[in-house]
Amino acid sequence: xxxxxxLLSPAIPLVQENVDTDQIIxxxxxxxxxxxxxxxxxxxxxxxxxxxxxxxxxxxxxxxYSGSILVAGENFGCGSSREHAAWALxxxxxxxxxxxxxxxxxxxxALNNGLLPVxxxxxxxxxxxxxVQSNPMTFIEINLEAQLLRVPEIGIQEHFEINPYxxxxxxxxxxxxxxxxxxxxxxxxxxxxxxxF
Amino acid sequence: xxxxxxxxxxxxxxxxxxDGGQEILFIDRHFIHEVTSPQAFDxxxxxxxxxxxxxxxxxxxxxxxxxxxQHLPIKDELSRLQVDMLTHNCEEYDIDLYGLGHxxxxxVHVIGPELGVTKPGITIVCGDSHTxxxxxFGAVAFGIGTSQVEQVMASQCLLIQRPKTMxxxxxxxxxxxxxxxxxxxxxxxxxxxxxxxxxxxxxxxTAIRSLSMEARMTICNMSIEMGARGGMIAPDETxxxxxxxxxxxxxxxxxxxxxxxxSTLYTDEDAVFDKEYVFNAExxxxxxxxxxxxxxxxxxxxxxxxxxxxxRPDNLLQSLQYMGFTPGASLLNTPIDxxxxxxxxxxxxxxxxxVADYVRGKKKADNVQAFIVPGSKQVEAQAKAExxxxxxxxxxxxxxxxGCSACLGMNEDKIPKMEYCVSTSNRNYxxxxxxxxxxxxxxxxxxxxxxxxxxxxDPRKYLNEEALA
Numbered sequence: 001x002x003x004x005x006x007l008l009s010p011a012i013p014l015v016q017e018n019v020d021t022d023q024i025i026x027x028x029x030x031x032x033x034x035x036x037x038x039x040x041x042x043x044x045x046x047x048x049x050x051x052x053x054x055x056x057x058x059x060x061x062x063x064x065y066s067g068s069i070l071v072a073g074e075n076f077g078c079g080s081s082r083e084h085a086a087w088a089l090x091x092x093x094x095x096x097x098x099x100x101x102x103x104x105x106x107x108x109x110a111l112n113n114g115l116l117p118v119x120x121x122x123x124x125x126x127x128x129x130x131x132v133q134s135n136p137m138t139f140i141e142i143n144l145e146a147q148l149l150r151v152p153e154i155g156i157q158e159h160f161e162i163n164p165y166x167x168x169x170x171x172x173x174x175x176x177x178x179x180x181x182x183x184x185x186x187x188x189x190x191x192x193x194x195x196x197f
Numbered sequence: 198x199x200x201x202x203x204x205x206x207x208x209x210x211x212x213x214x215x216d217g218g219q220e221i222l223f224i225d226r227h228f229i230h231e232v233t234s235p236q237a238f239d240x241x242x243x244x245x246x247x248x249x250x251x252x253x254x255x256x257x258x259x260x261x262x263x264x265x266x267q268h269l270p271i272k273d274e275l276s277r278l279q280v281d282m283l284t285h286n287c288e289e290y291d292i293d294l295y296g297l298g299h300x301x302x303x304x305v306h307v308i309g310p311e312l313g314v315t316k317p318g319i320t321i322v323c324g325d326s327h328t329x330x331x332x333x334f335g336a337v338a339f340g341i342g343t344s345q346v347e348q349v350m351a352s353q354c355l356l357i358q359r360p361k362t363m364x365x366x367x368x369x370x371x372x373x374x375x376x377x378x379x380x381x382x383x384x385x386x387x388x389x390x391x392x393x394x395x396x397x398x399x400x401x402x403t404a405i406r407s408l409s410m411e412a413r414m415t416i417c418n419m420s421i422e423m424g425a426r427g428g429m430i431a432p433d434e435t436x437x438x439x440x441x442x443x444x445x446x447x448x449x450x451x452x453x454x455x456x457x458x459x460s461t462l463y464t465d466e467d468a469v470f471d472k473e474y475v476f477n478a479e480x481x482x483x484x485x486x487x488x489x490x491x492x493x494x495x496x497x498x499x500x501x502x503x504x505x506x507x508x509r510p511d512n513l514l515q516s517l518q519y520m521g522f523t524p525g526a527s528l529l530n531t532p533i534d535x536x537x538x539x540x541x542x543x544x545x546x547x548x549x550x551x552v553a554d555y556v557r558g559k560k561k562a563d564n565v566q567a568f569i570v571p572g573s574k575q576v577e578a579q580a581k582a583e584x585x586x587x588x589x590x591x592x593x594x595x596x597x598x599x600g601c602s603a604c605l606g607m608n609e610d611k612i613p614k615m616e617y618c619v620s621t622s623n624r625n626y627x628x629x630x631x632x633x634x635x636x637x638x639x640x641x642x643x644x645x646x647x648x649x650x651x652x653x654x655d656p657r658k659y660l661n662e663e664a665l666a
Contacts, residue, residue, distance in 0.1 A: 017512055018390055018490050022626040027605040031261060031275035033235035033282050035343075045628045075391040078424060078490070079626060080605075081326040082233065083342035104360075104394055104426055105326060109342035163358060164217035175344070180352035181246065183213065183221060187354055190212040196225050196319055197447050197455035 001114045003173040007095055007142040010067035013132040014059055019072055020079035021106060025088045027080075038084050039091030064136040068095040071128050071140075075099075076117075077106025086113045096142050098149065100125040111166050112175065118142060118149055118160050127156060144170060199465025201362050202431050203397045206337045206462065210320045212354060222355045225319040227253055228305045229292075229346065231283040232260040232607070233324030237347035238286045248290055249353040255314055256287050257295040259304045261607035264570050264597035267297055276608060303573020303599040306330040306541035310414065311575050313443025317432040317459040322349055327541045327623065329420040332429035333413035334436055335462045337397070339427040360426045361395050361471040364464070366402035369478035374657040376551070377412035378543060378621065378640035380404065381419040382484035382494045384476065390492035393425030396472060399464060400430050404478035410439040411547035418542045419623050422491035431463040483656050486625045486638040487528060488516040493625070497643065497655050501526050519627055520635050521615065528637075528653045532564060535618040536648040537630070538594075538641055539570030540604035543621035546579050548641040553585040555645040555659075556592035562651025568595040570602040570610070594648070606631045619647045 029041040046058050054061040070089065076099040077085060086109040089097065096116040110117045120128065131138045131154045141150040144167060150157045162170075169175060180187075200208070212221040229237075234256075241248065248254070261276040271277035280297065287294035295301040301308055306327055309315040317335035322328060324346045331338035341355065348355055367380055385392075398420050405413070413430050420428030437456060440446045447455045482496030493516065495501070501517065503525040504510035517524060538544070538552055549571065561567045569589060571577040577599060580586050589596060603610040604622035606629070612618040614633030621644050625636035639647070646656040 015511075016515075017509060018492075020490065020624075020626045022605075022624065022629050026628055026632070027260075027607045030232050030607065031273075031279050033279060034239065035236050045632055050632070075394070075424070078390055079326065079421075079624060081324060081340035081342055083236075083324075083344060086342070101391060101394065103391070103424055105340055105342060105421075109344065112342060112344035163219060165215060165219050165356075166217070176356045177240075177244070177344075177348050177351050179215075180221070180348055180354055180356060183354070184352065187212055187221070187223070187249075187352060190223055191353070194210075194223060195458075197316060197451065197458060 001173045001175050004095070004114055004116060004144050004170040006144065007068065008139055009069050010065070010137055011069035011071045011098070011132045011140050012059055012065045012067060013129050014070060014072045015129055017073035018075045018078055021077055021082050021085040022079055024077070024085040025082065030082060030084050035087050037091065038088035042088040042092050068093050069098060069140050069142070070094050071098045071125070071132055073099065074101045074122065074125070076102050078103040081105045083109040083113070086110045086115050090115050098125070098128060098140070111170065114170060114173070116142065116144060116170065120149060120158050120160060124156055124158050127154060199468040201464045201468045201470060202335060202399050202429060202462055203337065203362055204468070206318050206320070206335070207359065209318070210337070215356070219356050219358055222320065222357050224322050224349050224353055224355060225253065226255065226314055226321045227349050228309055228321065228323035228328070229254060229256045230260055230305050230323070230325065231258050231279045233343050234286065234346055235279065235282050236343045237350055240347040241350055244351070246351055248350050251290055251292050253353060254292045255309070256283060256292050257302055257305050257308055258283055258297055260601045260605070262297055262600040263608050264600050264602050264610055267598040273608070300574050303575065304541045304544065304601055306418065307545060307572030307576065310334065310410070311443070311573060313440055313446035316440060317436060317462050322355065326421040327418050329425070329427040330414050330418040330541055332417040332420070332427050333410060334440070335429055335432035335459070337427065337429065340421065360397045363393060363396040363398045363425070363472040364470045365398055365400050366473070366475045367400065367404040367478050368402040368475065369404055371404055371478045371481065374483060374642055374660050375481055376640040376642060377408055377415045379481050379484045380478070381416045382486065382491070382638060383481045385419065385423045385491050386484070386494040387476070388423045388474070390422065390490045391424040393420065393423035396425050398425045398428040400428060401464070405430060406433065409547060410435060411545040414545070415542055419491065422623060432459050483640065483643050485528060485643065485653065486636070487520065487522055489519055489625060489627050491623065491625060491638065494638065497653065498529065501528070529655065531617065531653040533619050533647055533652055534565065534616040535612055536565055536567040536644050537570070537603045537618055537620040537622065538568070538644055539572070539602050540622035541572065541601070542623040543641050544570060544572030544576065546576050548621065549576065549580050549585050550583070551641045552645040553588045555642060556594070556649060557588050559592055559649050561593040561648045564651045565648050567593065567648040568597060570597045571599050573599050603630050605629060606634070612636070619644050
């Protein structure tokens, strides 16, 4: 997993609430057997028409907006547990998603792939979306070490929460499996006294 | 202070607590399928490690298998590759696989309980969000991503933050023609698609107690549709009766010991939940969804919300535009193109019985294509043995082989653009059943009545006098 350091980037505003993982990557594109290449199907049915031409009214197709941060409406990533949603976002160059609420499984999947979910208050999200929509060159700074999201131009500075263990993993590029493998003795000891009917 | 059912089971599986409050949770049973496992096997190989315990893994092919001509090679090349890869991986690692053609093949959340692998008091994970289904037995069961599938393969554990607890009590008696699918659609319509996020839900109350195991599974299955990590119901006589005698159920002395332990799995009277809701079963109508997430549901005789009744009118309008509906309208008499009876929510024998009971001697409407996809080979065999098969065929329903099918349209079973599908599945997201498809989620009875009438109707009006008595 790639190490996460401070991010300073313009952002892409996706105002829609309750964006589910079927929209992020529709089920018919889940047939690949590797983790690569899902980016081309990211938001497939919102991004492309049936002939495969980009839809001009979808925000990811608007050339004015760019960057590695997605600012999305409340309850991002609900629905299916498919990790392909996180892989598709990472494959398209996203390093962070900012929203006022994330679905649990998506949040875990994102963290396991070096994609930082940044949860801000509903009022900050509203301001962020408005600022980025009106000025695509609004830069958002995300400092993981300090757990701070800043947009000095509009006076936003907000602390965000992240599990300290997950934070260390992201900063160092470790994953959970490395850690769990180091705990094997404890796990075997547990299993010996664990009764399952 | 006493413990909740969830806490009793969860705490019994904690190997250790690490910095930052994450816990190492031991996983008793790991279900895998073709779509979310290949990258995990690949990861195991790349790390040069083996599986922690192959005997704790059960595999089946369900998500993208065809439901027609299952004995022939899979036509879709990518689907075939994925299913073949599961077979290859299970051979290499010597994992029990219920693949296509096996007498126990089926949707993972149907076969687990059916085989007796799913039991009270255990932890179960699977790379599928509807793993919450197994909570109906008093297990802690939840969906995980592929990186976590790999974690469990490697260590039999998950590193995880303990969820909060929620209890939803449904007291009272359900009206005639109202089923557990209506209960869960009602709850989600009240709490929204994110109302359960961060929580593990326990369903309790007299209305829940009176339900069969199949009906309980339908409720727990859709816990994820309100964002909850999982859902569970305390085991009781109904649970024990269901498990007894199944292939992997304990027997003899072990059965007695299991019963003694399982009987301790309930929420203590003085236990405290982080959140609690109480609903009355008498308030629940047959439910139907009108929008593009499972929280957008209503009683079938109700009117759609208007733009002044919701917080985000733009979202409502976008959703209704996709569905081809007008704010404030009624859905009654809306013509329907397809009726799909299947999915891990409602494809069990009881669901097929409800449908067959209603359509016996009737015919589906000409404008409707009605198809039934049983949850497993066992359900299919039982339906045949009970004569349901003939009743359904005579009524004009098409019967397919088991799989996830049109619930998510990974195989050929897709609903065409802009056509309406009344479905017993669990998600009505845009494009879920195929690009541009319009999904209305309902119970199996409502689906059966709509298949016969060809349009949205209140099923209660079509139940005969005998059923009403």
